[in-house]
Amino acid sequence: MMVxxxxxxxxxxxxxxxxxxxxxxxxxxxxxICILLILVAIxxxxxxxxxxxxxxxxxxxxxxxxxPFGTDNLFRDQFSRILIGSRxxxxxxxxxxxxxxxxxxxxxxxxxxxxxxxxxVVGRLLDxxxxxxxxxxxxxxxxxxxxxxxxxxxxxxxxxISIGIIITPTTARIVRGSVLGVRGLQYIEAAESVGNRPFRxxxxxxxxxxxxxxxxxxSIQIGNAILAEAALSFLGxxxxxxxxxxxxGMLQDTRNWWQSAWWTAVIPGLAISVAVLSFNLFGDALxxxxxxxxxQSS
Amino acid sequence: MSQYIAKRALAxxxxxxxxxxxxxxxxxxxxxxxxxxxxxxxxxxxxxxxAINKELGIDKPVVTQYFVYxxxxxxGDFGKSLITKKDVWEEMRVRIPLTIELTLLATSFAVVLAIxxxxxxxxxxxxxADYGLRFLTIGWLSIPSFWLGTLLIVFPAxxxxxxxxxxxxxxxxxxxxxxxxxxxxxxxxxLALSASLARIMRSSMLEVLRQDYIRTARAKGLRDGxxxxxxxxxxxxxxxxxxxxxxVGVLFGGTVVLESIFTLPGLGGLTLSAVRFKDYTQVQxxxxxxxxxxxxxxxxxxxxxxxxxxxxxxx
Numbered sequence: 311m312m313v314x315x316x317x318x319x320x321x322x323x324x325x326x327x328x329x330x331x332x333x334x335x336x337x338x339x340x341x342x343i344c345i346l347l348i349l350v351a352i353x354x355x356x357x358x359x360x361x362x363x364x365x366x367x368x369x370x371x372x373x374x375x376x377x378p379f380g381t382d383n384l385f386r387d388q389f390s391r392i393l394i395g396s397r398x399x400x401x402x403x404x405x406x407x408x409x410x411x412x413x414x415x416x417x418x419x420x421x422x423x424x425x426x427x428x429x430x431v432v433g434r435l436l437d438x439x440x441x442x443x444x445x446x447x448x449x450x451x452x453x454x455x456x457x458x459x460x461x462x463x464x465x466x467x468x469x470x471i472s473i474g475i476i477i478t479p480t481t482a483r484i485v486r487g488s489v490l491g492v493r494g495l496q497y498i499e500a501a502e503s504v505g506n507r508p509f510r511x512x513x514x515x516x517x518x519x520x521x522x523x524x525x526x527x528x529s530i531q532i533g534n535a536i537l538a539e540a541a542l543s544f545l546g547x548x549x550x551x552x553x554x555x556x557x558x559g560m561l562q563d564t565r566n567w568w569q570s571a572w573w574t575a576v577i578p579g580l581a582i583s584v585a586v587l588s589f590n591l592f593g594d595a596l597x598x599x600x601x602x603x604x605x606q607s608s
Numbered sequence: 609m610s611q612y613i614a615k616r617a618l619a620x621x622x623x624x625x626x627x628x629x630x631x632x633x634x635x636x637x638x639x640x641x642x643x644x645x646x647x648x649x650x651x652x653x654x655x656x657x658x659a660i661n662k663e664l665g666i667d668k669p670v671v672t673q674y675f676v677y678x679x680x681x682x683x684g685d686f687g688k689s690l691i692t693k694k695d696v697w698e699e700m701r702v703r704i705p706l707t708i709e710l711t712l713l714a715t716s717f718a719v720v721l722a723i724x725x726x727x728x729x730x731x732x733x734x735x736x737a738d739y740g741l742r743f744l745t746i747g748w749l750s751i752p753s754f755w756l757g758t759l760l761i762v763f764p765a766x767x768x769x770x771x772x773x774x775x776x777x778x779x780x781x782x783x784x785x786x787x788x789x790x791x792x793x794x795x796x797x798x799l800a801l802s803a804s805l806a807r808i809m810r811s812s813m814l815e816v817l818r819q820d821y822i823r824t825a826r827a828k829g830l831r832d833g834x835x836x837x838x839x840x841x842x843x844x845x846x847x848x849x850x851x852x853x854x855x856v857g858v859l860f861g862g863t864v865v866l867e868s869i870f871t872l873p874g875l876g877g878l879t880l881s882a883v884r885f886k887d888y889t890q891v892q893x894x895x896x897x898x899x900x901x902x903x904x905x906x907x908x909x910x911x912x913x914x915x916x917x918x919x920x921x922x923x
Contacts, residue, residue: 336743437623438630440854440906441899445861446879450895453883454634537752541865544754545880561755568762575762579755587750594746 330599337595343588351396358390363553373573380573382564388573391555392581398549398556399585402469403536409474410535411528414481415517421482422489423512432486436479445541448472452547461551469548473538477531484527488520522600529593533586540582557582612914620907627899628681632674635888642666645886646690686893691885696893699878706874709779710797710867711859713790715852717798718805722848725802726809727836730844733814741806748803754865757796761869776873793866800862801855808851813844846916853909857902 321329331338350357366385373380379388421432442450451472492498493516501511542548543558550559557578564574642664643657661667664687665676680687686696729741764770772789779786816822817840825835863876871877875894882890 434619434622434626437619437903438626440857441623441627441903442895443857443860443898443902445858445864446895446898449864449879449883450631450634450891453886453891454638456638533750537750540752541754541861544752545865545868547883558752558754561758565758568758569766572762572766575758579752579759582752582755583747583750586752587747590746590750 334595334599336591337598340588340591340595343584344592347396347400347585347588350393351400354393354397358393360387360390362386362391362394362555364390372571373577379577380571382560382574383567383571388560388577391560392557392577395555395557395560395578395581396585398543398554399536399539399558399582402466402473402539402548402556403532403585403589405466405470406473406535406539407477407528407531409470410477410531411481411524413474414478415485415524417478417482418485418487419489419512419516419520422486423493423516424508429486432482436482439475439479444476445538447476448538448542449545449547451475452542461549461554465549469539469542472542473535476538477535480531481524481527484523485520488523489516492516492519526593526597526600529589529596532593533590536582536586536589609915613911616907616910616914620903624900624903627903628678628896629674631892631895631899632677633670635892636666636670636673638888642690642888645888681893681896686896687889689882689887689890691887691890696890699890700875700893700897703873703875703878705778706776706872707860707863707867707876709786710790710794710863710872710874711856713787713794714798714801714859714862717795718802721798721802722805722809723841725806726813726844726848727841729806729810730813730817731832731836738810742810745803745806748799751799753796753800753862754869756799757793757866757869760792760796772870774871789870789872793870793872797859797862797866801852801859804855805848805851809844809848812847813840816840816844819843846913849909849916850913853906856905860898860902 364386368381368385371381379392382388382391417432417436421429439447452468455468498511498515501515506514539548539556540558540561543550543556544562546559546562548556548559555563560578561575564571564578568575643660646660658667665673668676677687684697686700688694689696689699692699725741725745729738732738761771772792773785776789777785822835822840825839830838860876863874864879865876866872867874867876868880875897878890879894879898881887882894
């Protein structure tokens, strides 16, 4: 039997990229900004013109060519602080999405594939997680495990977990739904009939086929995670370290000077908004491309 | 329907039961001794500690403690604050009206903005208005509510020397002053909600507008406005209601931040100060209260959803 085969040459990477730019200009632009933001976060200490904790500049100067984002109340250069601040904001953002996605995917896979009482237990577990108001859950979690607020792995992990548990239920529900869609298909039955263990089927056959929704929901949640980190830092529950500022923490630090020095109020907030906006737009475009039918669920 | 109600109510009860256990155990798992918190000092002698433990009932086994605590909670006794020694429930009760008012105001802002935006966006799908509104809403989603709230305090004060009156007054005392104090935080709180509601309204409206019965309505010559209001909107609202149920929790979280920014004496502000001062009996009461309200709201949403759409309860 002749197997029909597409003999046309596959378009190269450049062509495909161009096509994407033409079809989704906003998505492509926001993707570019996201990459830029990540690069800034990685190379922040190389780009930053001054040390973040160098308190040797004129106090509360408005933005100018020497101080693009002005200086704060403690004689520090805001531009350098914003650059370094992207590390915690994006770092915790990505970290918590990673935690939430791994947990959510595992729960969703188990519930969707095994079903029965496992589905019931996971379902109630998710209900329990959703029963806590998100920010309240994170605050409660942090107040129990009391990170010392310093710039260390423990604080970072605790932040990621506290925000990750907020993200988990959404991911788990979407993964479960997608797994249910795949589960009844014939190739799963085939895999079962040749004697594969359930665990292997889940990882080798089900997981790769629900990858698209996982990627989409993860990319949509990055923005929310960054917002949550900013809120927690603003409330003074995040990582507080003079040498490692976070955008939310910067807003809290300069709160008493907002009226006299508008840039201390506007710029860190704007940084948060720009980062969240570009990740939101990117996630949105990704959803349109990968799976137009998946509903907005943030 | 009654069977469905019973099933959902039982599930909610189970969830609340598990939540109460988690909250209870989590608070007990906090490292460090309670008496260092109560006495606000690190050098405490054994005798004092024993007295405090006995007074708080934490010298008994954990399981006993749990049932004693829950029994008390069910009769409205949440215990006393570790720090201020005030009654935990009383502290919460006086603050509940403000937080309810703030959430309701925020919700009204959100709904009033979201429904028309969603409808216009869906009716002009892929038009300029649609693109503009979609960009606007996704932009709103990206603004941290605490930042917006603080900008609302800072800039009117700077430019027009306007700031909302300080010193909270009850709505029954002076409704105008009360609303003047609350509209800014409510707006900051409601904006992000309005964005997500508008987006879901748009997509569910798009789905409804493609249904046969809309085409029938159009075919018999009904005007667009009437089709939308009478036929499309009601059905399109179902997913919006569900999403709202899920977002109530986000609103509660937002009140924590906004009440502290606008120095309003509500539950959110109380949560934050309780966490700061490690007042765990208060924290425990607050988290339980928030979770209970949230679970109940979602139960109501679920039931109303099933009531509107019979397909749900039979599936």
